[in-house]
Amino acid sequence: xxxxxxxxxxxxxxxxxxxxxxxxxxxxxxxxxxxxxxxxxxxxxxxxxxxxxxxxxxxxxxxxxxxxxxxxxxxxxxxxxxxxxxxxxxxxxxxxxxxxxxxxxxxxxxxxxxxxxxxxxxxxxxxxxxxxxxxxxxxxxxxxxxxxxxxxxxxxxxxxxxxxxxxxxxxxxxxxxxxxxxxxxxxxxxxxxxxxxxxxxxxxxxxxxxxxxxxxxxxxxxxxxxxxxxxxxxxxxxxxxxxxxxxxxxxxxxxxxxxxxxxxxxxxxxxxxxxxxxxxxxxxxxxxxxxxxxxxxxxxxxxxxxxxxxxxxxxxxxxxxxxxxxxxxxxxxxxxxxxxxxxxxxxxxxxxxxxxxxxxxxxxxxxxxxxxxxxxxxxxxxxxxxxxxxxxxxxxxxxxxxxxxxxxxxxxxxxxxxxxxxxxxxxxxxxxxxxxxxxxxxxxxxxxxxxxxxxxxx
Numbered sequence: 143x144x145x146x147x148x149x150x151x152x153x154x155x156x157x158x159x160x161x162x163x164x165x166x167x168x169x170x171x172x173x174x175x176x177x178x179x180x181x182x183x184x185x186x187x188x189x190x191x192x193x194x195x196x197x198x199x200x201x202x203x204x205x206x207x208x209x210x211x212x213x214x215x216x217x218x219x220x221x222x223x224x225x226x227x228x229x230x231x232x233x234x235x236x237x238x239x240x241x242x243x244x245x246x247x248x249x250x251x252x253x254x255x256x257x258x259x260x261x262x263x264x265x266x267x268x269x270x271x272x273x274x275x276x277x278x279x280x281x282x283x284x285x286x287x288x289x290x291x292x293x294x295x296x297x298x299x300x301x302x303x304x305x306x307x308x309x310x311x312x313x314x315x316x317x318x319x320x321x322x323x324x325x326x327x328x329x330x331x332x333x334x335x336x337x338x339x340x341x342x343x344x345x346x347x348x349x350x351x352x353x354x355x356x357x358x359x360x361x362x363x364x365x366x367x368x369x370x371x372x373x374x375x376x377x378x379x380x381x382x383x384x385x386x387x388x389x390x391x392x393x394x395x396x397x398x399x400x401x402x403x404x405x406x407x408x409x410x411x412x413x414x415x416x417x418x419x420x421x422x423x424x425x426x427x428x429x430x431x432x433x434x435x436x437x438x439x440x441x442x443x444x445x446x447x448x449x450x451x452x453x454x455x456x457x458x459x460x461x462x463x464x465x466x467x468x469x470x471x472x473x474x475x476x477x478x479x480x481x482x483x484x485x486x487x488x489x490x491x492x493x494x495x496x497x498x499x500x501x502x503x504x505x506x507x508x509x510x511x512x513x514x515x516x517x518x519x520x521x522x523x524x525x526x527x528x529x530x531x532x533x534x535x536x537x538x539x540x541x542x543x544x545x546x547x548x549x550x551x552x553x554x555x556x557x558x559x560x561x562x563x564x565x566x567x568x569x570x571x572x573x574x575x576x577x578x579x580x581x582x583x584x585x586x587x588x589x590x591x592x593x594x595x596x597x598x599x600x
Contacts, residue, residue, distance in 0.1 A: 154270075154285045155276035157334040162266040164327035165225050166289055167296035168232055168320065169259035173201060174300025179313040184295045185315070188244045194245075197252050198302055203595065204256030206547035207362050211355050211498040212257075213264030213540030216349060217533060220338025221265040221272070224536075226331050228261025232324035239317030253319065258324075259403065260540070263289075269335065271532050281527055281597075283468050290520045291465040298457045354401030357390035362544070369551050403534065412593035413529040417545040419478065420522050422584045424549035425556070426485050426577050427515045431456075433557045433573055434508070436565035442497055442504065450503050458513025467517050475594035477521040482588050485514040486581035492574035528597050 180194040214501040216224045228455075231254055239251035266289055274282050307315040364383030368376045394400040407414070431453075438449040467477060486508035495504065560573035588594070 151177030151272055152239070153279070154282055157330075158269075158273065159285065159288055161225070161327050161335055162262075162269065162332040163288060163292045164323060164330070165229065165262035166266050167292045168323060168327075169205060169256075169262060170293045170297040171300045171303065172259060172319065172320070173198075173205075174297045174315050175304035175307075176201070177301050178304040178308060182308060183248070184315045185243075185451055187248065189245045195332040196249060200249060200252050201256045202547055202551060203363060203366055204253050205260050206366060206544045206551070207359050208257050208260035208540075209264060209543040209547075210358065210402070210537055211266075212261045212541035213536035213538065214350070214355070216261070216264045216268045216536030221268040221536065222335045222338050223542075224261050224329065225265035225269075225335070226328055228258045228265070229324045229331065231255075231258030231261075231407065232320050234258075236317050236320030236324060240314045240321070240556070242301055242314075242317075248317075255320070260543075263293075263543055264536040266537045267332040267527065267530075268536045269534050271527070271530075273336075274340070275532065281524060283524065286523050286527060287468055290523050291461065294464045294516070294519060295461050298461055342476050349399065351394075351397055351399060351401040354390065354394050354397060357386055357393055358401060361386040361390050366548065366551055368558075369548075369555050398537040402537070406531075406534070409513050409537075410529060412591065415587055415591045415593070416522055416525045416529060417542060418587055419518070419584060420542060421545040421549040421552075422580055422587070423481065423485065423514070423518050423522070424546045426489065426580050426584070427511060427518075429553035429556050429573065430488070430511045432553065433561065433565065433570075436557075436561060437495075437567075437570045438504070440565040441567050441570060442495075442499075450467040452501075453508050454504060456508035456512035456515075459509055460516040463513060464520055467520055473586070473594075474521045474524050475591075477517045478525075478588045478594065479585070481514050481518040481521065483582060484510045484517075486516065486578060486585055488572055489577035489581050492577070493571055495570055525594065527596050528591050 176197055180191070180197065183197070183463065184190060211226065212224060235251045235254035235258055238254065239248055239414055242248040242251060267459045270285050270289075274280070274285075278324045303319075304316050307319060361383055365388060368379035368383055371379060389585060390402075391404065394402050394404050434454065435449050438444040438452060470477075472480070488507055491503075491507050491510065495507075524544050526539065527535075556573065559575065560567040
């Protein structure tokens with residue numbers, strides 16, 4: 143199967159893409175925008191950092207669990223229905239957060255925000271797949287690039303947007319901004335997106351595997367809590383996660399219409415490899431993204447304002463390659479090998495760093511990780527599009543995002559182990575060893591995946 147060039151792609155105009163872009167970027171921008179509001183939220187609502195950090199954590203947890211569930215709803219009820227319902231949830235969550243009288247209400251708004259924004263990516267992938275089938279396009283690379291780039295760019299500008307909104311008003315504006323964004327997205331989705339097919343309406347009468355959904359949610363939540371919790375308090379979560387996971391496997395193998403078709407998933411090895419690449423890749427990327435600034439401030443003694451400038455080349459490279467990487471004329475496999483290679487080189491380059499390393503080297507390393515992040519998302523997303531059956535693309539797209547969030551959350555445990563109380567040169571060396579090992583494993587998985595040879599460019 144080949145990737146159709148942007149010039150040959152039809153049926154994917156601005157009216158079709160705009161509501162999909164708005165739906166998918168809401169999760170990313172809300173994930174990063176909250177970073178600049180934690181201190182004023184804690185001050186205004188009288189809570190400390192140990193509680194305000196849950197505003198970040200709960201969105202990751204809810205989104206990681208909810209994306210496959212929302213994807214299953216997309217496969218059952220149709221992408222347009224689920225996307226519009228999600229946008230309504232985001233709108234309500236924005237109002238709730240903007241008017242929240244207490245921290246508990248604010249936390250509830252973040253949970254609702256996670257549920258609503260979790261609909262965007264699975265719905266977009268399902269709607270794109272249906273439109274591509276209708277207009278006889280193999281793989282609409284331009285569309286997949288637009289979706290990936292909008293997510294990358296919104297994540298990058300999130301903190302800046304949050305700071306601007308806090309400066310213009312206060313932290314409540316960072317919640318209120320969801321109201322016009324979701325409202326516009328909802329109106330455009332209702333006006334411009336095609337109605338879900340009669341086949342989707344017919345399938346909506348089939349019973350949803352509530353037991354499978356519940357067991358999946360318990361399993362993933364427990365395992366993610368195991369990854370995130372301190373060493374002494376984590377083991378009960380592992381036991382609970384393994385027990386729930388065993389029950390999930392038993393249930394799904396005996397259910398006529400399972401939430402997760404484990405037999406089909408186990409037989410789709412290329413798709414499993416795509417999930418592994420996405421999860422492991424984002425473990426490396428997020429560990430660097432969160433860990434490098436800590437070392438710059440504590441180990442390299444760089445002022446906070448300068449630390450942001452050091453990471454600017456990474457952000458620019460990420461967004462640029464996400465938008466224009468397909469124009470290099472490289473196939474998906476070649477782009478992924480370039481990704482893993484630069485992540486491995488970047489991880490190894492961290493080993494000799496110290497407080498006396500020249501600044502230009504410190505900046506250049508961020509450029510390497512920018513290449514890794516910018517090239518990987520579109521390439522893996524294209525592989526997912528090809529490898530996922532049309533009737534289950536919503537669920538499988540949700541699992542793709544779950545793999546990404548699991549990698550991101552796992553990176554926090556790696557950072558806690560490597561840095562401990564302070565990000566020293568020795569801690570950075572330990573971090574580099576782990577990241578180099580993960581990047582080497584990632585390179586082996588990519589190089590040995592023969593299925594990627596069938597996902598090329600024309």
